[in-house]
Amino acid sequence: MIKTEIRYEKSLGRLKCDICDTRFRENARIYKVNNDIGYVCQQCNDNFSKEDIYLIIDLFKSYGGYFGKFDDIKLSLDNILTEFYDRISADGNLKNTFEYNRKLCHKALLNGYTPKQLIQKMKVPKNYKLKKRTI
Numbered sequence: 001m002i003k004t005e006i007r008y009e010k011s012l013g014r015l016k017c018d019i020c021d022t023r024f025r026e027n028a029r030i031y032k033v034n035n036d037i038g039y040v041c042q043q044c045n046d047n048f049s050k051e052d053i054y055l056i057i058d059l060f061k062s063y064g065g066y067f068g069k070f071d072d073i074k075l076s077l078d079n080i081l082t083e084f085y086d087r088i089s090a091d092g093n094l095k096n097t098f099e100y101n102r103k104l105c106h107k108a109l110l111n112g113y114t115p116k117q118l119i120q121k122m123k124v125p126k127n128y129k130l131k132k133r134t135i
């Protein structure tokens, strides 16, 4: 996981940010993620933590798309999470959970939600009391 900065030059203007899909008009950051290279604009570099940037690049390289791709037809986080929980409960196979989590995060990103927003939405409220299960 290496990050370097490259100065803006004309050839860089042909490339797009691997997070927001905007053409470069200024310096770019290069992140090495797994065996891939991710180009990140200054704005995305400032808006996301390093950990998030590695995660986001990895997800977009794996599944395609970019941050906020579905802004026009944006789903709510509640809808995204409901679909996620429905899929997990229908599957019932915990060995697929890792892949479901990655796809959940990818879908949230496509709809313009940051990993932080997703995690906050998934948190159980402080005063929430779990119901006792009766068998």
Ligand SMILES: [Zn+2]
Binding pocket: 017, 018, 019, 020, 021, 022, 040, 041, 042, 043, 044, 045
């Ligand atoms: Zn960007």
